[in-house]
Amino acid sequence: MPHMLGMFFGVRQRSSMRSRPCRVFAHARSRFALAIMLPAALMTGPRPDAVADAAPEPIVFSTEFDSGGGVSVASRTETHFDLTLEDAQGYRPKGYLHFKLSGVKGRTVSFAFTNLNDSRMPSGFRLLYSETPLESLDYRRMDETVGDGFAQRFDADTVFIANYYPYPYAHTVRQVLRHREHPFATVRAIGESHEGRAMYALVLSDPAVDESQKRDVVFLTRQHPGETVGSYHMDGMIDYVLDVFEAADRAFDGDFRFHFLPHANPDGIYNGYHRFCAQGFDLNRRWASDSPVEIQNLKQYLLAHAPAAWRGIDLHATTNRGYDALIYYDDGIEAHQRVAENVYEHIRSLRGLRARPSSGSRFSRSFFHEALGGFMITTEKWLYAQTFDPDSLRAQGRHFLRDLIAPNG
Numbered sequence: 166m167p168h169m170l171g172m173f174f175g176v177r178q179r180s181s182m183r184s185r186p187c188r189v190f191a192h193a194r195s196r197f198a199l200a201i202m203l204p205a206a207l208m209t210g211p212r213p214d215a216v217a218d219a220a221p222e223p224i225v226f227s228t229e230f231d232s233g234g235g236v237s238v239a240s241r242t243e244t245h246f247d248l249t250l251e252d253a254q255g256y257r258p259k260g261y262l263h264f265k266l267s268g269v270k271g272r273t274v275s276f277a278f279t280n281l282n283d284s285r286m287p288s289g290f291r292l293l294y295s296e297t298p299l300e301s302l303d304y305r306r307m308d309e310t311v312g313d314g315f316a317q318r319f320d321a322d323t324v325f326i327a328n329y330y331p332y333p334y335a336h337t338v339r340q341v342l343r344h345r346e347h348p349f350a351t352v353r354a355i356g357e358s359h360e361g362r363a364m365y366a367l368v369l370s371d372p373a374v375d376e377s378q379k380r381d382v383v384f385l386t387r388q389h390p391g392e393t394v395g396s397y398h399m400d401g402m403i404d405y406v407l408d409v410f411e412a413a414d415r416a417f418d419g420d421f422r423f424h425f426l427p428h429a430n431p432d433g434i435y436n437g438y439h440r441f442c443a444q445g446f447d448l449n450r451r452w453a454s455d456s457p458v459e460i461q462n463l464k465q466y467l468l469a470h471a472p473a474a475w476r477g478i479d480l481h482a483t484t485n486r487g488y489d490a491l492i493y494y495d496d497g498i499e500a501h502q503r504v505a506e507n508v509y510e511h512i513r514s515l516r517g518l519r520a521r522p523s524s525g526s527r528f529s530r531s532f533f534h535e536a537l538g539g540f541m542i543t544t545e546k547w548l549y550a551q552t553f554d555p556d557s558l559r560a561q562g563r564h565f566l567r568d569l570i571a572p573n574g
């Protein structure tokens with residue numbers, strides 16, 4: 166990589182564009198688009214005759230898209246970006262990042278983090294990139310670790326770069342709306358976020374069964390928007406429920422109403438925040454209150470549609486390796502002892518996850534027990550593990566729910 170850059174600059178310095186005013190951007194740090202000019206000839210190999218006349222083409226950096234955020238850049242050269250982890254809401258340690266580069270086709274771009282120590286990102290971690298449109302969510306690991314800087318050659322003109330597998334707000338909406346025509350599905354609008362984004366619930370249940378016979382199971386995710394693996398876990402859980410309902414010989418051992426709440430924090434997801442909502446709150450510390458509005462919407466929904474909920478899973482993830490665990494509400498409640506034991510079984514199925522008790526009224530799992538009477542566990546998957554991908558996360562969600570609902574099935 167250094168050799169290639171040297172070659173590029175050798176060419177550039179022979180061109181008449183040597184003193185183009187790209188230094189205007191040299192220390193610019195902005196959440197908004199940053200254009201870096203580069204002679205087109207430098208991108209397509211040596212064309213000595215054309216260098217002097219080639220129109221410059223920009224590499225454009227942006228986080229201005231659904232789920233973009235968490236990082237700003239400064240350009241050291243035309244093909245090098247210094248990346249600074251930023252959290253628009255001031256959360257530390259720094260976590261989620263997702264940005265877009267345009268104008269990189271056929272070019273090798275180098276990167277270095279300026280403040281890796283503000284995060285828990287290991288130096289051996291490799292970022293993700295996608296060469297397909299955002300809608301496809303097709304990310305793969307880069308070739309090099311973040312360590313002392315890294316480079317990647319891109320084939321597409323526009324690429325998306327992230328550290329955790331992204332799952333934008335539009336996808337969380339599609340995640341539930343795409344099932345709305347299913348005969349077992351009901352989609353409910355449950356309110357709007359502070360910035361006016363719609364919040365939905367997907368309910369899956371067999372309409373042939375008497376409603377009074379059903380137990381409510383609730384799935385919640387993205388209170389902390391950067392913890393994207395929860396959405397992939399939820400994908401697997403939705404698929405599992407539909408598969409069981411659609412298979413005549415695989416009925417659940419019991420009748421359930423499954424409630425999927427896919428985007429507890431729509432604004433945080435859209436704006437690329439790691440932890441907080443648009444008003445700067447940590448939603449999973451707000452369940453003892455009636456604000457912000459996202460918590461109000463969720464609580465009103467649960468009280469109206471699952472007032473005696475049986476089980477809940479709040480899907481999270483963590484940047485702290487030591488926190489990679491399941492967390493369950495524990496207040497010396499005898500009635501929940503068996504569930505807690507089952508939880509340990511699930512932990513084994515999740516390979517290496519530990520379980521820990523945690524109480525207090527601020528959490529979703531607290532509200533779930535204190536107001537609804539049920540038992541909710543919180544999952545915390547370590548985000549910097551590089552052994553998972555969307556398919557394995559979906560499978561994990563699927564298996565987890567299978568064990569929770571039918572431990573012997």
Ligand SMILES: [Zn+2]
Pocket residue numbers: 389392481482
């Ligand atoms: Zn969380």
